[in-house]
Amino acid sequence: MGLGPIEQLGALGVLAETFVLDNSVFGDHANGRLKAFVVAEEDCDLARLSSRIEQAMVIHLTDHERPKSFRFGPALPRNAMGKLEDWP
Numbered sequence: 001m002g003l004g005p006i007e008q009l010g011a012l013g014v015l016a017e018t019f020v021l022d023n024s025v026f027g028d029h030a031n032g033r034l035k036a037f038v039v040a041e042e043d044c045d046l047a048r049l050s051s052r053i054e055q056a057m058v059i060h061l062t063d064h065e066r067p068k069s070f071r072f073g074p075a076l077p078r079n080a081m082g083k084l085e086d087w088p
Contacts, residue, residue: 019040019041019044019049020038020039020040020049020053021039021040021041022038022039022075022076023036023037023038023039023076024036024037024076024077024084025037025067026086026087028068028069031068033067033068033069034065034066034067034068035067035068035069035070035071035087036067036069036070036071037070037071037072037073037076037077037087038053038070038071038072038073039072039073039074039075039076040072042074046072049072050070050072053070071087
């Protein structure tokens, strides 16, 4: 299976020329849209990073492929077994 546009979000750090260390995208069941969790370098300006990510997504992804919300944190949310889990 090849990488689809959503899986390509893992390259956001390269696309936006930013400091993205890791990210994950989930479907938000409340509104049927995508949401992203982004782990950035510690000293990164999150407002600037968010803007650069948005710019990169507009260029590389269609509207329905773009997450509508972003959450930033120090690490991806994982359960006790180490598997990625959804976030509020």
